[in-house]
Amino acid sequence: MHAYVLTAGCRSVDDLRLIERPVVNPGPGQVRIRLRAATLNARDRAILKGNYPPFAVTRDITPLSDGAGEVIAVGAGVTRFKAGDRVVAGFFQPKDGLGLDEGPVQLGGPLEGVLAEEIVLDQDGIEPIPGDLSFVEAACLPCAAMTAWNALMEAGGSVKPGDTVLALGTGGVSIIGLQIARAAGARVIVTSSSDAKIERAKTIGAFAGVNYRTHVAWEKEVLRLTGGRGADCILEVGGFGTFSHSLAALAPRGRIGLIGGFAGSVENLSFLRARRGSIHGIAVGTREMFQRMNHAFAVQGIKPVVDRVFPFAQAADAFRLQESGDFVGKIAVEIG
Ligand SMILES: NC(=O)c1ccc[n+]([C@@H]2O[C@H](COP(=O)([O-])OP(=O)(O)OC[C@H]3O[C@@H](n4cnc5c(N)ncnc54)[C@H](OP(=O)(O)O)[C@@H]3O)[C@@H](O)[C@H]2O)c1
Structure with missing residues (x-):
């Protein structure tokens, strides 16, 4: 072979x-x-x-x-x-x-x-x-979808209808996360370096997108788009370069799924305390989570x-x- x-x-x-x-x-x-x-x-x-x-x-x-x-x-x-x-x-x-x-x-x-x-x-x-x-x-499914599912549906709670999910970028984890969040009844904001990719994400179901190149302080756009509230769950794939922005875009009692690797120390953790938010470290997911996710994909017809x-x-x-x-x-x- x-x-x-x-x-x-x-x-x-x-x-x-x-x-x-x-x-x-x-x-x-x-x-x-x-x-x-x-x-x-x-x-x-x-x-x-x-x-x-x-x-x-x-x-x-x-x-x-x-x-x-x-x-x-x-x-x-x-x-x-x-x-x-x-x-x-x-x-x-x-x-x-x-x-x-x-x-x-x-x-x-x-x-x-x-x-x-x-x-x-x-x-x-x-x-x-x-x-x-x-x-x-x-x-x-095994890595990208499992990781997004874990952050959205398992780690510290699950996304509810009406929640706002923030997905950073338009790569594998974030786009399947967008699909899972939509199936759970949430609205999704994506960030991207490209307006064309934001338009593509909207055709997949994103409610809005923020270009992180033209909006360096993109968290302000996320707050504006959510009436000042912020995102209830964030797929944090960026790490050191995006983490402080993600914290600032977090809704009260929001959750951050810490997915992308960190390149150094992180500031502003006191903001998390004030927001009574939580961060969850994500390492793909367990076999039981994989089985729960696969069942949901079959029932919801997520492709x-x-x-x-x-x-x-x-x-x-x-x-x-x-x-x-x-x-x-x-x-x-x-x-x-
Ligand atoms: N913890 C875990 O279990 C786990 C599992 C899977 C992946 N990961 C990590 O998660 C990250 C994403 O993985 P992936 O497979 O989805 O990667 P990918 O498919 O290669 O996508 C990466 C995307 O990240 C976006 N991006 C790059 N820099 C960004 C920034 N400064 N702000 C916002 N978005 C930015 C880009 O989106 P645009 O082109 O739209 O700008 C790019 O498309 C990687 O760091 C990976 O190692 C961790």
């Missing part, structure tokens, strides 16, 4: 190679999957560039954490799946007998990833594809927004588009 690898010490998309690998038969409790689609996350770009502190590419490894496909064989003792089932991999995988909450490890580093024609996974590391989602749409789908042979172009920033929502690779 064919698989891509990032070569040890990789720094750019030129270090992505297509190789031939022997097929692996599933062991006890394992499932062999013919992968059909994969999607990219910001983490994959960081790994490719050797700029992801939790994981350095010191050996050749297949990239990407998020994939979906079809079961083609099951090992002894597998009870949850059979050949022909449509499945999506979880972001965290069980390993060495550890439960998912004890020692979760991720696909695409340190575990071999999903930019390949096949993968063998533990049956507890995969879930059925919800509803009638395509393989490409299902491959948007993740995918900007471009590249054929397997042109996977490198998917990384190039990600690097350009010229996309809204997710970027996918269709694997035959």
Whole structure:
């Protein structure tokens, strides 16, 4: 079977190679999957560039954490799946007998990833594809959608009808967050560097958008758009550069899902106290959350927004588009 690898010490998309690998038969409790689609996350770009502190590419490894496909064989003792089932991999995988909450490890580093024609996974590391989602749409769920769902619907409460949600930027987490928040009855404000992307976000259901390049103090626009109240829940994907603005845009008793990485210390935490707000650290989500989210996607018919789908042979172009920033929502690779 064919698989891509990032070569040890990789720094750019030129270090992505297509190789031939022997097929692996599933062991006890394992499932062999013919992968059909994969999607990219910001983490994959960081790994490719050797700029992801939790994981350095010191050996050749297949990239990407998020994939979906079809079961083609099951090992002894597998009870949850059979050949022909449509499945999506979880972001965290069980390993060495550890439960998912004890020692979760991720696909695409340190575990071999999903930019390949096949993968063998533990049956507890995969879930059925919800509803009638395509393989490409299902491959948007494990990291981006799970993270947004956790911040909006799990961490410290859940978004209610009539709430205002603020999503920073128009990338994978924020756009699927926009879709989830709309399904929960909230109105959504996005920020973006691009007016054209704001218009696109409005077609996906955003109530308003603020260009953070032309409105450097964009929190003031968020307050204006909400009659001075601010946002009840914020998807904080920006980190150090955006955090103080997000705090200032927070409604009384609002929640911030802390998603993007911090580059330094954070000021203005006393404002959070005065607002009686809360911040929740988000690390994608647990298997139970993944199951709750997938149920909601099936019932609500939520289809993740995918900007471009590249054929397997042109996977490198998917990384190039990600690097350009010229996309809204997710970027996918269709694997035959
Ligand atoms: N904690 C977790 O579990 C977790 C899980 C997933 C992702 N993350 C982190 O969350 C962040 C987003 O991930 P992603 O996969 O959604 O990334 P992505 O698809 O690459 O999207 C990034 C988007 O961020 C926006 N952006 C960049 N600088 C910004 C700024 N100063 N203010 C507002 N928006 C800005 C851009 O939007 P415009 O082009 O519209 O300006 C860009 O499209 C990354 O830092 C990632 O590492 C964390």
